[in-house]
Amino acid sequence: MAVAELSSSYTKTSLHSSQLSFLSNRLSNPSRRIDLQPLPPTRNARVVCSVASIQVQAPVPVHAEDPKMKRECYGVFYVTYDLKAEEQTKTWKKMINIAVSGAAGMISNHLLFKLASGEVFGRDQPIALKLLGSERSFQALEGVAMELEDSLYPLLKEVSIGIDPYDVFQDAEWALLIGAKPRGPGMERADLLEINGKIFAEQGKALNAVASRNVKVIVVGNPCNTNALICLKNAPNIPAKNFHALTRLDENRAKCQLALKAGVFYDKVSNMTIWGNHSTTQVPDFLNGRIDGLPVEEVIKDTKWLEEDFTEKIQKRGGVLIKKWGRSSAASTSVSIVDAIRSLVTPTPEGDWFSSGVFTNGNPYGVAEELVFSMPCRSKGDGDYELVKDVIFDDYLLKRITKAEAELLAEKKCVAHLIGEGIAVCDLPEDTMLPGEM
Amino acid sequence: MAVAELSSSYTKTSLHSSQLSFLSNRLSNPSRRIDLQPLPPTRNARVVCSVASIQVQAPVPVHAEDPKMKRECYGVFYVTYDLKAEEQTKTWKKMINIAVSGAAGMISNHLLFKLASGEVFGRDQPIALKLLGSERSFQALEGVAMELEDSLYPLLKEVSIGIDPYDVFQDAEWALLIGAKPRGPGMERADLLEINGKIFAEQGKALNAVASRNVKVIVVGNPCNTNALICLKNAPNIPAKNFHALTRLDENRAKCQLALKAGVFYDKVSNMTIWGNHSTTQVPDFLNGRIDGLPVEEVIKDTKWLEEDFTEKIQKRGGVLIKKWGRSSAASTSVSIVDAIRSLVTPTPEGDWFSSGVFTNGNPYGVAEELVFSMPCRSKGDGDYELVKDVIFDDYLLKRITKAEAELLAEKKCVAHLIGEGIAVCDLPEDTMLPGEM
Missing domain, CATH: 3.90.110.10 (Lactate dehydrogenase/glycoside hydrolase, family 4, C-terminal)
Structure with missing residues (x-):
């Protein structure tokens, strides 16, 4: 916008007298108008999710019939960029993929912002967050992605959301498995083991199929030790040593x-x-x-x-x-x-x-082998x-x-x-759930 | 515990054979028993809140008749220490006091952990958190303090909780005023201005009486601009420039x-x-x-x-x-x-x-003067x-x-x-609350 244009628009406005004097000062002294340092233009500023473009070059079979279940970067995270092409980011490490299940829950609501801020992996480690939710929580997942957008974290280069672990765990280098069914009224630890066990068996299979071959897995959802065991037993191509239960x-x-x-x-x-x-x-x-x-x-x-x-x-x-x-x-x-x-x-x-x-x-x-x-x-x-x-x-x-x-x-x-060991026989003598845990 | 004592207790135990062989190996090789580097002993490890001891030396009049309202450091934060006396902390800056109102609410539940982690003020800036709640939220405040304890943040040296701003704002160098009454059903912006205005008038007076003379104040509770104006007008001894409304x-x-x-x-x-x-x-x-x-x-x-x-x-x-x-x-x-x-x-x-x-x-x-x-x-x-x-x-x-x-x-x-300008006349033509704001 040129000074001449500004000048003509001011004359049409009824202004406070002090505004007028300030503005006319500014107009008579156009060299003071803008003292900004122009930034270099962005390269590669296409509105395409960079992960999607990688998938096109090297397709990997995923379950993605439902378009809602296709992994896409959310909102502003669609932007593609070359980190090595920019002054501020060229010394950064290679981006890592972090998958988080139960991403719409309260623990994740704290954790995701810590991950994005750089306080976990460092200020030179760009990250992609891959958020796994459920059909029921999909809208809430969008809300989380929107809040991540609004937080403007420079290290957070990609956010994608989905409900299929085969999609969300693709190339994950970290999998933080927080989501689990909470214990309902009257439910015993054995019931919980059964319900959540199935979830972690499926997630183990998904990690085995699509995650990085050296993915590190931290299981938080309870009962976390046995869930972690189920998960690792269903992921035979990932080192068992890579699975952790959070204590x-x-x-x-x-x-x-x-x-x-x-x-x-x-x-x-x-x-x-x-x-x-x-x-x-x-x-x-x-x-x-x-x-x-x-x-x-x-x-x-x-x-x-x-x-x-x-x-x-x-x-x-x-x-x-x-x-x-x-x-x-x-x-x-x-x-x-x-x-x-x-x-x-x-x-x-x-x-x-x-x-x-x-x-x-x-x-x-x-300690007996084959346990977590x-x-x-x-x-x-x-x-x-x-x-x-x-x-x-x-x-x-x-x-x-x-x-x-x-x-x-x-x-x-x-x-x-x-875990491929035949027929389950469940005899848990007492309820050992920690108070206040779900 | 000496090796001889350990040895006698092992003989009483029925162990797995591998445990026994591992333990007897360890006992026959006592030099491997502990390879820990002993840390220097703590100095000044009395169980006294260090702020309390400062108060004793330099008393400041505060409203503290009710013992529950007396400012005390919570739980493990009672410990006193000399940061300059320890290797890890002797290069740290002087501790700063950060007061947060609405400390039991959801915004604070995110914010307090960010403050404690060092990501806001830096990794060499120890902090004291002074949490202001209400009578109703006092238990929840304790819960927040407990979670801060369990987080083991090295920079978080003190946490105190209270419901009297004259107590909590003592020596505050930052005051983050998040707490405000949310808008109830059918309540208009004018009603909210009145209710929350009184809270911010009181908090302004309290800051004026007991906070650091250069305290920086950020008002988040809505309507935040006018709340900030009320607050600064009630704190004439603190520079008006130090008050911010969060946009x-x-x-x-x-x-x-x-x-x-x-x-x-x-x-x-x-x-x-x-x-x-x-x-x-x-x-x-x-x-x-x-x-x-x-x-x-x-x-x-x-x-x-x-x-x-x-x-x-x-x-x-x-x-x-x-x-x-x-x-x-x-x-x-x-x-x-x-x-x-x-x-x-x-x-x-x-x-x-x-x-x-x-x-x-x-x-x-x-822009007209005397506004925020x-x-x-x-x-x-x-x-x-x-x-x-x-x-x-x-x-x-x-x-x-x-x-x-x-x-x-x-x-x-x-x-x-x-704000000391006579009788209020309220004529707000429309409701301009932002959707989703309280």
């Missing part, structure tokens, strides 16, 4: 409770293992845990508290939160998922470790991990670990039909 | 819609001003906005779309989101609050600007800002700015009694 929230809560009891800040608590199942049989390990570098029991002398109250405090936390806050702990759960991912993509601090529910084959603790069991892990930051060998056991700890192992073996028998 | 979500949505229309990624849209009120009279400015460094109108030739559809698309976004997602846009609102803070604590990129609702006194555009009006700002990153002078106006833009100004002048008359 990080339990670890974080354990650290917090030890800090509270010891009167120190939580960053002083280290080497905290949650052993076993994400259920009431879980074993927060105060024998190997450390406070300020010292064994927990040298700092907290109250053995009765450690043996009786400590575990209960961790396990009842979710229930107390629901009572106080009126909903389940979506925010801190999403923080613990971030922690779990970060523990795999950044080197573990010297001498410390983290807990994750992982495949037991080859474990040095004597929470154990202490270390990572070089390459997405992989190794189990920590330098832990000690005593009678009390081993007894509890054995109980957790027995529970997971029983859960496994309930889902035998979903 | 950043509107700016972000405007950028996204321009990007969508132009077929470019949203990071290509710059110099986007929202003028005026956070209401349907708001003016998203496509005359000064730029796409890829070019004036918007050189890239988007569709004047009808710019003049008619563009503004509507931004304004209806909240309503569409509620319809799709079933709740209001808490996540993207909290992202826009983060953006608003970051724009004040990091230097504005060369040639660009951001929008904020700020005090009009001394503005170069001829959204205008283009730049910051050196010191928490302060200056208004951008290099903007142009045309007939269409000025007409709309004048309408927004008229609305804010009318809103001001409705709250005259709350």
Whole structure:
């Protein structure tokens, strides 16, 4: 717009006198009009989803008869670009694909924005988010995608939404499996295992068919250990080692409770293992845990508290939160998922470790093989991990670990039909769902 | 625990044979038992809230008869420490106090975790969160504090909760005023102005009495422009320039819609001003906005779309989101609050600007003085800002700015009694609440 045009339009307007004087000043001094630095023009600014164009070049069979189920980038994320062609982004890493199930739920509503902000994978790591929902939640998924659009995260280069895991998991390098059916009234853990087991069997098959061959999978939906086992058993072409069941929230809560009891800040608590199942049989390990570098029991002398109250405090936390806050702990759960991912993509601090529910084959603790069991892990930051060998056991700890192992073996028998081990026989002696968990 | 003790307890246990062999290996090789690096012992690990101890040394009169209303650090945040005494934290900045009202609500539930993570103020900026709720929400506030505990954020050194702004705002260097009564059925904007005006008058008085003399205030609760005006008028000892009404979500949505229309990624849209009120009279400015460094109108030739559809698309976004997602846009609102803070604590990129609702006194555009009006700002990153002078106006833009100004002048008359200007006369011709806003 030229100054002359501006000038003519001003004369038609009735203005405040101060506006007029300001504007006439500006018009008489056109060199001050715009002092913006023009940016270089965008290259490749076609309105096409870049993933779609890749698919055209290298088609992969997917179930996509229903046009609604076809993977497409949502809204503004349709834009294609060459990250290497622009000054600000040419030093960035190659984009990674992150699939999230249960993407319209509350945990995801916290998690997706953390992923998009760069606080999880780093400020030079562009990401594509692939959101899996259900027929029922499809509109809500669109709402989530719209809020991601409105957030203008520079690292978030693609968002796609869908309801078919064979579509959404395509080329996924991370799969964060949060979605699961919540436990209805009167439903037992066995019922939940059956219902959610089927979902995770299907998602395992989908990952096996279309995801990256080295996809890392974190199962959050409950019962997460056995769901993770089902998932990995249905994905034989993906290393079993790549599957995790989330016990990080339990670890974080354990650290917090030890800090509270010891009167120190939580960053002083280290080497905290949650052993076993994400259920009431879980074993927060105060024998190997450390406070300020010292064994927990040298700092907290109250053995009765450690043996009786400590575990209960961790396990009842979710229930107390629901009572106080009126909903389940979506925010801190999403923080613990971030922690779990970060523990795999950044080197573990010297001498410390983290807990994750992982495949037991080859474990040095004597835990039965062919289970997903929470154990202490270390990572070089390459997405992989190794189990920590330098832990000690005593009678009390081993007894509890054995109980957790027995529970997971029983859960496994309930889902035998979903992992290719014949007919399921389900005999779970008690309800071990954590209070406040779904 | 010595090896001898461990050994005796193992003999009492019935173990898996592999456990036994693993453990006996470990016992015969005690040098491998623990390879942890002991951490230095904590100094000052008393279980006392460090803020409380400062208060003892330098008492400030506060309203704190009711013990529940006394400010205390929550749970594990009671711990006192000397950040300068520890290797990991001695290079950190001095802790800042951030007060948040409406802390038990959904926007805060996203925002607090972003503040605590370090993504807003930086990884070397320890923070204290001071959460303001109501009598009704006090339990929920505790729930929020518990989730913050469980998140183990190293930068989050203190959390306190309360229901008295004279207590919670003590020494606040930032006050993020999110809490406001939502609009009930049949309630008009005038009613809302009255109800929320009283809340913001009280909070202004409290800030004036107890906050840092240079506190920065961002008002989110609606009607946010006039609430911010009420707040600053009740805080005469704090610079009026320090008060902001949040129009950043509107700016972000405007950028996204321009990007969508132009077929470019949203990071290509710059110099986007929202003028005026956070209401349907708001003016998203496509005359000064730029796409890829070019004036918007050189890239988007569709004047009808710019003049008619563009503004509507931004304004209806909240309503569409509620319809799709079933709740209001808490996540993207909290992202826009983060953006608003970051724009004040990091230097504005060369040639660009951001929008904020700020005090009009001394503005170069001829907007009436003594209002809070959204205008283009730049910051050196010191928490302060200056208004951008290099903007142009045309007939269409000025007409709309004048309408927004008229609305804010009318809103001001409705709250005259709350800003020391006599008797209120309320004559708002139409309901200009944004759809989907509360």
